Amino acid sequence: MTHDTDLAPLHLPGPGDWLGWVAERTEGQLAEARRHVGEVKNGTDDSPEAVLAAWNRAETAIANAEAVALWAEVHPDEAVRERADELSQEVQKYVTELGQDRELFAVLDGLSADGLDADARRLLELTLRDFRRAGVDRDDATRDRLRELSETGVRLSQDFGRNIRDDVRSVRLAPERLAGLPEDYREAHPADADGLVTITTDYPDLVPFMTFGSDGAARRELALAQSNVAWPANDEVLQDLLAVRRETAALLGYASWPDYDSEVKMIGSGQAIADFIERISAAAVERAREEVAVLLERKRADHPDADTVTTYDSRYYSELVRREQYDVDGQVVRTYFGFEQVRQGLLGVTGRLFGLEWTPVSREEAGTWHEEVASYDVGLDGVRIGRIHLDLHPREGKFKHAAQFDMVKGVAGEQLPEGVLVCNFARGLMEHDEVVTLFHEFGHLVHHVLGGQGDWVRFSGVATEWDFVEAPSQMLEEWAWDADVLATFARNATGETIPVDLVAAMRRADQFGKGIYAVHQMSYAARSYFFHAGQHDDLTAYGDELKRRYSVFPPLEGAHMHCAFGHLDGYSSGYYTYMWSLVIAKDLFSAFDADDMFAPEVAHAYRDRVLGMGGRKDAADLVADFLGRPYSFDSWAAWLAE
Template sequence: MPKFPKFTITEENIEKQKELVLKTIEENREKLANLLTIPKKSYENFVRPLQLMEEKLGFYFSPISHLNYVKNSPKTQKVYDELLPELSRYHTELGQNGAVYDALKEIFELQDLSNEQKKVVTDMLIEFELSGVALPQKEQEELKKINIKLSELSSSFAQNLLKATDEYEMLITDPKEVAEMPEDELRAAKVENGWRFTLKQPSYIAYMTYGPSRERREELYKAYVTRAPENEKLINAILELRHKKAKLLGFKNYAKLSLETKMAQSPEEIVSFLEDLAKKSKPQAQKEFEELQQFAKENGAAYELQPYDIAYWSEKLKIAKLDVDDEKYKPYFEKDATVNGLFTFLNRLFKLQFQEIDTPVWHESVKCYEISLPHRLVGRLYVDLEAREGKRGGAWMDEWVTHHVDEKGEVVYPVAYIVANFAPSSDTAPSLLRPDDVVTLFHEMGHALHHLLSEVKEPAVSGIAGVEWDAVEFPSQFLENFAYEEEVLSLFAKHYQTGEPLPKEMIENLKRAKNFQSAMAMVRQLEFGLFDMKVHMQWPVDVQQILDEVRKEVSVVPVPPYNKFQWGFGHIFAGGYAAGYYSYKWAEVLSADAFFMFVDNGIYNDEIAESYLQEILCKGGSRPAMESFKAFAGREPRSEALLKLCGIEG
């Protein structure tokens, strides 16, 4: 029976884990020195050990990083912050090692490598070049300092955001100010002398959607869009350092540097792609906004709609127009039943089997599953879906172990985590999900499957490793598209108290509502993507000015001058999406196209499902994403599929 690691890292023993990371860094340095003495270097005796060293380091660091995100405390933060510069120093040192780079070049040029091995070495050579291997010593040192400082600044940005989110609360004592709120939202917000609302997603969304007091909505919105003002200085420092780094490496700007490891060819191509989508979407977005304004006026709103009015009036319009009320749907989406229903769907689609495992977890609400296919074991998945104090907002998938073959020739099975911030369960009620939460769950599971289903032997290109950043969202977006399909919902959407299935009419309404205000949602995402790309293309520049110009070009909702959205834009200032936020839309073209191949041929089509499984999921990053898509679809992707999916007549 294969062994899986146990998640035994806690706040109490995290220092020991830190020592393991530091020890592994030192061991890796020694191993590297020994590898360089090998007279006849080959893929097997040089490149494979390099990958396995990296895998081992990630294996020890991943639980520390994960615990810091899901159970943050001063202790976890301290350990995490102490390790970041050490890891950055180690990786920069490695990336600037000319002897390793020369050995890799020689292996690539002179040895007969498989396609998988070629992809590993090609990716490594690009990484070395981007680490400044060809720079003079003085400039290498400067780059090393930049990388260390950037990792520290990004961590500070994330920590400021988490702290500001955790610290804020809005207390309400007047029952009139919560009069329209659903019962379970009131229960979740109840405190001794009133109701407490915070900037954490479930709480924030609840009041913005149902809170009847416009003054209170603005108060909460203003707190949300002015969180962490100290991040203003960090943004400028981060952008300045990224620009310096790009210049050192011979790029005109950081946007060009970022694209070296992506599918897209140039920043200009991306801007053109996003602006074209905006041009096709904005007229419909404008109509959607005007319809909302008109509806609000007809229902007593004697004011021009502002951002803090949108969710509130949109919910009312959605109910009036489509009879879709999140509160009516939530009883049909009990968290555990929804997770199990997703597993049933994946069993029908790909023959995957999920079995709950009794193993240590970091919180009592977390579950772990062992996954298998009829002919092989796949891996393990930890699922942590409920919001709580000390947990970073949003939803994500992260990996702990990558599928590969070790030095003994034995398969190492992958392990991943899925994390979200859905409404927590209580003593009196289970965790009930909104339809949007169901989509989020499917999305993160798509990422997890991409990582877990890999059959690739080389860890550097297995699972999501080695996948171009602008293709990494493809499998997640693909899976989320099934969340509102009747054949899928019928598997699990049942009332948690009565067991009654979600009525057919409610399913049809939900499906129609999928594209409710889809053009407004589209231009909002395009605003983020264009801001990200332009700020990295045009630096040095006034960040606010770029944002204002982009909003003028694509946005349809007026934005108050105090809105400092950029202070909370963790994706690009504390995550991996710098000059890469466009990738959500870029990958959506692939995912929409693939989705229609299933829908147009019957969802449970074994031939198409097997092709998707083998050509996309099992191949991981072992070849360019476009090659994988073509192998699956037999052709290039069609961009019109995205507008069709969103119901936008471009």
């Protein structure tokens, strides 16, 4: 891993002209890309190393231009968001054209790999594969149609995400229907002039209500509102997007979109996705049914005639079971997790684990897009190696889920990696599962920075196969469950550290619901896979059928959750990724000593052999390099059986 001492982070406009800056940055980088592509085409007599270096400069400029998609998701000015969407379409149009540029392909295909080092050979191999997957070797008519499909797909993806982002729904309830909610939640939701309280589908409203709200009918109303976000608009958008993907795969000679999509992933084929879904479902379903039986028994204590547990019951009754049978009260637990101390604790934990320094950067210096964004320079061995930005609270027009976005991909000697963490947490107390989520998402940010220290932008940051990218973040969740780790930052209002016995009880209670979680994930994965594996005229009806087949909860009548299921865009047929990655994450964690979570020898080996490598090797090889053996299901199976 190399470090650059003289590189400056990207200059952001702060209170200046964001509309102009976004356009100038994107269009300027596109112009740079075209210039360097010209160098590649004119470099047929140059050495393979020189041609690939020019291609690297072109890809770096393209990556810089592609980062405009970030501003469509986070900028508070609607005009900037709309302009970013338009510019993103221009960038993707150019990327599609480039992928079908036969002259460019001929130059790269004509390069000899003799004498290239391992990274350069890998770059050349993957680049040529990408060209073929873009249809460069197809006839003119096919390439024209592929270009049309790509441009249409970009617009549809943007529409799909925008409809979710802009459609915040709500329910209005009498104050007494907030029974069971924490006092600070009820104080933050006063009654309006009509005597009613508004609860939105944004996470800071939704999650506590579904966890603690004792009014089952109110939970159902809110769950239905959340499941109908972007309905009916996204039903048509999704059907059109699925059709684009089916035709694209067929034109390229694949039996289905999942076969095309999985070719470049660890799993390898569409059938392997289906097999994985069945394998996990079979392994977890018996435990899941036993857990649902426990929930139903508890529900009958309140409603003796109850004969089923629904999705909107699950979180609430799971909380009651943990409170009554495991002595864990989520309302007590949350008092130890004030947002500000969790954020600082996270920085302390990851700094100690990976040997990183986090230096706060003022908004004036960073030039960020909103006053609540917190920025930090990232240091390693006293050298700045990147910058991160934390945008962690909800606001109108902002991305509604949790994700890490690239602002700049790091390239040694050229540009520092910069990443943005986008979440939607409350500004006060956090649920412990939100703390776990923050650790998870921050893991992507660490991966982006540590993996952004190499020479080739193609391998920069989170550049492994897509079904591995969640594994490092899922492994980092383990530190959010350790009593010694939590003791470094989890304190209540009186300054009392979270008790060790409470953390132990939380860990025991967390064992309950693993089966439900696994089959629920496979229910989502099945939707993701089977929606893409064939055509279905009624996505609501088919989605309900898949839920009956793979979930232990019945479908919610009147819900159209596929319209709000944002992963159907970015992950397409690959939502199985989360469970696939969890299998590997459990295996990675097996190398750590649970009694010494910060042992530098293993932590730094993991940092350097997995995170710091970016995409320089196949994910299976990265894991083997760290573990000293191929990955296996054994640790995951043991976790499920605990």
